[in-house]
Amino acid sequence: MPLVVIVGTQWGDEGKGKVIDFLAHNVDWVARYQGGNNAGHTVIVEGRKVVLHLIPSGILHPHNRSLIGNGVVVDPQALIDEIKMLEEAGVADVRDRLSVSETAHLIMPYHKKLDHMMEARRGENQIGTTGRGIGCAYADKVARHGIRMLDLRDKDRFVRKVKSFSPYYQNLFSHYGEDTWSEDAVVEEVWALRGEILPLLVDGVTLLNDELKAGKKVLAEGAQGILLDVDFGTYPFVTSSNPSPGGVCTGLGISPREIEKVVGVVKAYTTRVGAGPFVVELEDEVGEKLRKDGNEFGATTGRARRCGWFDCVALRRSLQIGAITNLALMKLDVLDDFDEIKVCTHYLIDGKKVDILPMGLESVKGIEPIYQSFPGWNGSVREARTFEDLPTAAQEYIRALEDLMGAHMDFVSVGPERSETIFRDGGALFKPA
């Protein structure tokens, strides 16, 4: 398995951090290909919790090497803070095992300010961004006035670039009623960080392609999820990158032919944080119970996540786009204490049954979810280590999801710990020795 992609199949926070962690033991590299520190990937090992925002989750395995690819937008201060957090937590050789693509774009201080200013102006149409400047940094990248990591090697070029778009930002800031733009402050703040960043920079494309040629194994770690993809998600309530597996090729400089497997990560129910259409959202005591039992509060912003039952209609779209070869079903234990568990099988739109998430969902009015009901199992699944250990009702729930989506759950996660995982069928390939 040379290159395996791990991708979120819902609106993020599916449990990708845990999946990367339990798959990383037998790979050489873990590489992030998109997003930035808007992500929050939680890994729990022997009761110790680490939340990674920017650095690939494989860094917790001492033999693993990590790459932040060209498709990621990097806040240099956030990167340094995260390295220090890991060092203080006793993670060995972080700086020796971490590389950053020299062509990754920087999130500059003004991107973060602008993200907040734009959100404030959107009023009722707020996206509910994480406020990390992600969309503004990607917008500059596409507009061709972004600053890349390699610009930190040459002060003249760096200053020239900042000066060249200074008038543009001055205008933009004053449009939003802010007069805090100062090119000198920007240069001073960011340039001061270069000493810690430069030793990490590499030609990430050559590095990863050479490693793959040499037979090394790579996990591509997706952030967010397919339904937050700027092309395929619930636009404009999306992030500004391509979490879908297509993003791996552009975000790492890898040929699609290198991708052997795509592991889709899916929660046993659905959550979303931030604004945007969410057909299965439950704003009642059941939604509240899912949030409480699942501890559904953002790993990055601490916001309460919106909750609902499993949505097969949304998943069918993600399976189509993601060409998922293996599914990892997460947080099954959160459903331990429900008498009845529902699954959305179809949407009803204008009296018609629809089985796949409509494109342009945000402009489709009057959607009603159609649910199928299943009995709960009212007991803990956390001790289960094989599929057969699960209560019959839990097995039936999983089989029903598989039938409804035409996909197989190769991994079942029954608790947040690395060890609380069932490896099934195709998943056995990945099982630790």
Ligand code: GDP
């Ligand atoms: P990510 O962004 O996809 O990596 O997911 P997050 O870390 O934002 O959110 C997933 C949360 O669920 C984290 O707090 C994990 O520790 C936790 N988690 C992962 N798998 C399981 C599981 O099977 N059961 C329970 N109860 N929690 C889990």
Ligand code: IMO
């Ligand atoms: P992980 O990797 C869940 C959401 C934000 C907002 C929208 C745009 O932990 O799954 P942005 O700051 O990216 O411009 O915000 O995307 N969002 C996430 N939701 N998990 C994430 O990452 C997210 N990253 C961004 O809440 O709705």
Ligand code: MG
């Ligand atoms: Mg998260």
